[in-house]
Amino acid sequence: MSEFYHVSVLLDECLDGLNIRPDGIYVDGTLGGAGHSSQIAKRLTTGRLIGIDRDQVALKAAGERLAPYGDRVTLVHANFCEIARVLQDLGIPGADGILLDLGVSSPQLDDGERGFSYMADAPLDMRMNREDALSAYDVVNTWSFEQLRRILFDYGEERYAPRIAEAICRRREESPIETTLELVDVIRGAMPAAALREKQHPAKRSFQAIRIAVNDELGSVEKVMADAIPCLNPGGRLAVITFHSLEDRIVKNAMGAAAKGCTCPPNFPVCVCGKKPKVQLVNRKPITSTPEELERNPRARSAKLRVCEKI
Secondary structure (H helix, E strand, O other), X not given: OOOOOOOOOOHHHHHHHHXXXXXXXXXXXXXXXXXXXXHHHHOOOOOEEEEEEOOHHHHHHHHHHHXXXXXXXXXXXXXXXXXXXXXXXXOOOOEEXXXXXXXXXXXXXXXXXXXXXXXXXXXXXXXXXXXXXXXXXXXXXXXXXXXXXXXXXXXXXXXXXXXXXHHHHHHHHHOOOXXXXXXXXXXXXXXXXXXHOOOOOOOXXXXXXXXXXXXXXXXXXXXHHHHHHHHEEEEEEEEEEEOOHHHHXXXXXXXXXXXXXXXXXXOOOXXXXXOOOOEEEOOOOOEOOOHHHHHHOHHHOXXXXXXXXXX
């Protein structure tokens, strides 16, 4: 089997949240190493699982892992935000459950050649789908100071964003920044000594920000949250795992708005907009990892699971 392996986060909680029926149709929009999907497929009899991933390496590994489940599984190379199109292309009118795990798979982070890691030297890439045009090299070497400052601050919550953006712009005037460790050096050089003594790697927040920008991760989350609920059958459930506060806010607000329905101002005596709730929230507060899971998988620390059910 391929070496693409990913520890599934909140596995039991996701399976409970999806409320899987043996004859249901389920979509894993972020297939990864098929950890969640293999457990969904295992519970199906006449049902069907649609697995989607933008990473060809992940799809190949998932295909090997899901091979025992034969024709009950269909794999599709696409971005998870294209769920509506994928289902339409397959002639599927609605799903009984949709799962989205918005974390980056461990093999992507750990594979030095992919350029996601600040611990190994590699070309600046960070593309989840290597067919995409935009890479980390383009962002670092062509985006303006203000664009860099904004993504470092907004996506990475990097308090030294202006200093780092300025250092990147100054360095690339001499020659392009081509590798991950070159970028790490620039980031280190821009930060004060006190920041370099912190427990967290000084480049972690910046690398996260650039990765989010390269893959338009937040735009994809906004799109899928608008499209996923209409793709559900009545009683179908949407389960979303986030690892970043900005993603979680998008998911929380989208589910909350769909559960509320009416958008009239609070001081209106009666509803005039006519909008009805589309979902009910299965859990009002996000589900997080148990101490036992955190001991097995420290990367699950920031994971939050939210679930809603189509009315």
